[in-house]
Every structure is written in C-alpha cells, then in structure tokens.
Amino acid sequence: MAEKKARKIKSEAKEAETEARPAPGKLYIYDLEGKVAGEKDLPVAFKHEFRPDIIRRAVNAIESNARQPYAPSPTAGMRHSVSTWGKGRGVSRVQRLMDSSTAAQSPNNVGGRRAHPPKVEKDLGKKINKKELLLGKLSALGATSEFELVRRRGHKFDEKLTVPVVVKDDFETIGSTKDAVKALSSLGVYEDVERSLAGRNIRAGRGKMRDRRHRMPKSLLVVLSKECDAERSVRNLPGVDVVTDPRTLNASMLAPGGDPGRLMVITEAALQTIGAWTR
Numbered sequence: 001m002a003e004k005k006a007r008k009i010k011s012e013a014k015e016a017e018t019e020a021r022p023a024p025g026k027l028y029i030y031d032l033e034g035k036v037a038g039e040k041d042l043p044v045a046f047k048h049e050f051r052p053d054i055i056r057r058a059v060n061a062i063e064s065n066a067r068q069p070y071a072p073s074p075t076a077g078m079r080h081s082v083s084t085w086g087k088g089r090g091v092s093r094v095q096r097l098m099d100s101s102t103a104a105q106s107p108n109n110v111g112g113r114r115a116h117p118p119k120v121e122k123d124l125g126k127k128i129n130k131k132e133l134l135l136g137k138l139s140a141l142g143a144t145s146e147f148e149l150v151r152r153r154g155h156k157f158d159e160k161l162t163v164p165v166v167v168k169d170d171f172e173t174i175g176s177t178k179d180a181v182k183a184l185s186s187l188g189v190y191e192d193v194e195r196s197l198a199g200r201n202i203r204a205g206r207g208k209m210r211d212r213r214h215r216m217p218k219s220l221l222v223v224l225s226k227e228c229d230a231e232r233s234v235r236n237l238p239g240v241d242v243v244t245d246p247r248t249l250n251a252s253m254l255a256p257g258g259d260p261g262r263l264m265v266i267t268e269a270a271l272q273t274i275g276a277w278t279r
Contacts, residue, residue: 022039026039026041027145027164027166028040028162029168030161030165030167030168031167031170032171032174034186043271043274043275044275045141045274046144046145047142048141048142049139050142050143052139054135054136055139055251056258057128057132058128058132058135058250059255059256059257060126060258061126061127061128062252064124064125069121069122069124070120071119071120072118077105077111077112077114078113080104081097081098082097082098082104082105083098095109133251136251137249137250137251139260140254140255143255143260143261143262144260146163146261147162147163150163153259153260153261153262153263154217155192155219155263156195157263158187160188161187163263163264164263164265164271165187165264166267166268166271167183167187167265167266167267168268169267171224171265172224172225172228172230173229173230174229174230175233180230180233180234181237184265187265189220192219192220192263193238195219196217196238196239196240197216197239199216199239200214200215200238201214216239217239218239218241218257219238219239219240220240220241220263220264221240221253221254221262221263221264221265222240222241222266223243223249223264223266223270224242225244225246225267225269225273226244226269230242231244246270246274
C-alpha cells in the first residue's frame with residue numbers, strides 16, 4: 001500500500017509540473033493577480049545563439065564608453081612659493097617652502113603634485129564592431145528566456161513562472177509604489193527585490209568617500225511600452241531598472257556586469273514591440 005501511495009504522489013507531482021509549464025517556445029501571460037490569463041509564442045528575437053563571450057565584450061565596451069573623463073587640476077600641489085637649498089646642508093635637495101624647511105611641490109613630498117596623474121584627454125573607451133554589439137544584445141535578450149540561466153544568476157522568483165515574465169498591459173496603469181509591490185508579490189517576483197535590499201553593503205575602496213558609499217545587487221528589469229505611471233511607481237524599488245522604450249535596451253541592461261540571465265518583467269505591448277527585433 002505504501003508503494004502504491006508513493007507512486008500516486010509522484011505521478012500527481014509530475015502532472016502538476018506539466019500543468020505549470022507551457023509547451024516549449026511558449027510563454028504564459030499573467031494578470032496583476034498573478035493568474036495565467038493567456039499564452040503567447042516566444043518572439044524570434046529571443047531565439048539567437050547564446051554567446052557569453054560576446055555578451056561580456058559588449059558590456060565591457062558599453063560601460064567603458066560611458067565612463068566620464070577625470071583628472072586633477074593642472075596646478076594641484078604646485079600652488080606654493082618654493083626653492084631648493086642646494087647641496088652641502090646634509091638634507092635632500094628637494095623643493096622647500098620659502099623661509100621654511102617643509103618640503104613641497106615635488107612628487108615624492110607630502111602634499112606635492114602627482115607624478116603621472118590621469119589626464120582628461122585620455123580616451124577611456126573601447127572599440128567594438130556594430131555586428132558584435134548587436135549580437136551581444138540579442139544573445140543577452142535570449143538569455144533572459146532561459147530558466148536555468150536566470151536562476152543561476154541568483155534571482156529569486158516563483159519557479160512556476162515562465163521567463164521573461166509577461167504581464168498584461170494593465171501593469172502600466174499602476175499609480176503607486178504600494179500597488180506595484182502588491183502586483184509584483186502576486187506575480188511571485190518581489191522576493192528578488194527583497195534579495196537586492198538585503199545585499200546592500202558598503203563599497204570597498206575609495207568610492208565610499210566619493211558619494212557612492214553603498215552598492216546594491218541588481219534585481220528586476222521592468223520593460224514598459226511607453227512612459228506611464230508604472231515607471232514612477234516601480235523605479236524606486238531596490239535594484240530595479242525601468243525601461244520605457246524597448247528599442248533602447250542594450251547588453252548592459254540585459255546582462256549587468258556581463259553576467260547573462262537577468263530576471264525581466266515585460267508588458268504584453270512591450271513584448272510585441274520587440275517582436276522580430278533584429279537591430
């Protein structure tokens with residue numbers, strides 16, 4: 001009897017799994033209550049070859065080209081009246097403040113100028129072919145539809161969901177953050193926002209002294225078809241990025257840091273805009 005019961009439980013579990021998953025190449029469409037409201041074919045844009053090497057190259061190029069040139073002031077460390085004592089006094093022959101023994105201005109002195117400082121004219125960007133950039137974007141887009149890649153990236157969500165998580169266009173009418181949290185909780189993806197908040201920590205290095213004291217893991221990527229109330233409702237949630245025009249998506253948004261498989265919540269209209277996205 002025990003064996004029969006065990007077999008029955010296993011068969012019921014298998015049936016539940018098959019019910020929870022649509023056919024290959026299909027996506028469920030969810031309403032704001034997290035219930036399945038329909039089914040849709042996965043667009044051809046999500047079916048490109050997975051190339052993690054190209055994704056990494058594309059993200060590195062995008063982030064390098066977004067860097068802001070920086071340099072110290074040309075006169076930094078040189079705003080002193082200095083002279084050298086010369087030789088014969090038993091001290092090092094460095095520049096010293098006038099009427100003082102305090103060394104200044106030379107690169108090896110405390111408060112002196114930097115020897116080889118960064119320069120504004122230095123090109124910090126990286127070149128990449130247009131076709132490589134496009135391939136990186138399409139490959140990163142395809143990775144968002146791979147359940148195992150999304151889970152391996154560390155995202156937390158209901159395992160019954162199909163990825164990317166497609167929601168009805170009613171999502172774009174959400175008018176408050178409270179309603180947005182409720183909708184995301186019903187969908188089964190709000191746990192990932194909490195994961196991002198829990199991972200907030202103090203940055204290592206000098207950045208903590210330069211107005212970027214904390215760092216936070218990325219969580220959801222919310223893609224909307226247009227500028228709407230939902231953008232203002234969702235954008236302040238921890239780790240969440242919001243895109244109001246699917247055409248502006250790039251490899252850096254779809255695979256932050258070059259790690260593919262970001263958890264994406266996309267509206268039905270935005271998914272239709274992507275459609276047969278090839279450029």
